[in-house]
Amino acid sequence: HFHSPPPRAWKKIFRQLILLALGILGLLRFGLPVLRHLEVLLPMGVCPLARMPLLRDNFSGPLDPGAQPEVLTCTSWGAPIIWDGTFDPDVAQQEAVQRNLTVGLTVFAVGRYLEKYLERFLETAEQHFMVGQRVVYYVFTERPAAVPRVPLGPGRRLRVERVARERRWQDLSMARMRAASGARFVLCIDVDQHFSGAFGPEALAESVAQLHAWHYRWPRRLLPFERDARSAAALGPGEGDFYYHAAVFGGSVAALRRLTAHCARGLRRDRARGLEARWHDESHLNKFFWLHKPAKLLSPEFCWSPEIGRRAEIRRPRLLRAPKEYALLRS
Incomplete structure (x- = not known):
């Protein structure tokens, strides 16, 4: 018994x-x-079959969601999630050339981040970022004379903008948008990483968000959104689509001004209440993209962290994060 x-x-x-x-x-x-x-082992979901024939990218034409069947290749609102193999890079290049685009890349290099990361960032960008396109690098630093002189290809320029190291995030971001107003599309990328693969026009759209490499497979209830209801960045239970990484985002200058203004308002409101969101400006960015859905999402390939290890779906990392050294760099 x-x-x-x-x-x-x-x-x-x-x-x-x-x-x-x-x-x-x-x-x-x-x-x-x-x-x-x-x-x-955590499923990402599948792109609804009804959307597949209609899923188009503004640069690459029709996309092929079936090229990566094990991952999510579109959102519930019809925005594509760009993975290796789902788009034609040659078509994307040709479309960008036909539109006669100038693409902006903004990067902040203040304090010790300038010496440690900026030169490699720019050198690898010259190898992989928007190759064959007109590009303006906007480097924001408090020490313009220390910016390394990296050789640039034809049609590619470097503009250095002086900023005060201790200025507030919203002031810096507003300055970034004013400086980059000459470009049609702008990508805002953190300096503590380097390019490792082709990062081309397939990454461009009216508004672009980056799936966070550490969280892209997590269930929504575990995502690290700001949950303190007193914060302007707060998302309630059941809110939030994906968790987006503030290390890469972009879009048209007009769209980025709207994002910047939203985050600036939220940061000011929180500061007036003696609050700070859990992940600072990234929390406010996630709130913005919940309210205003991005037109395109970049897969974690476009900003990968080698500390995570190998993943079958990460076929061609485009940008690699450096290990965190906050104690050294912020001292």
């Missing part, structure tokens, strides 16, 4: 199960590497 465990044994088993569940949740949530490889 089967004999059930005594009540004390049941309590012990129950406690162990609770601890195991909490341990797994904690490891997953706080990014410890021990369970990172299990994230690939």
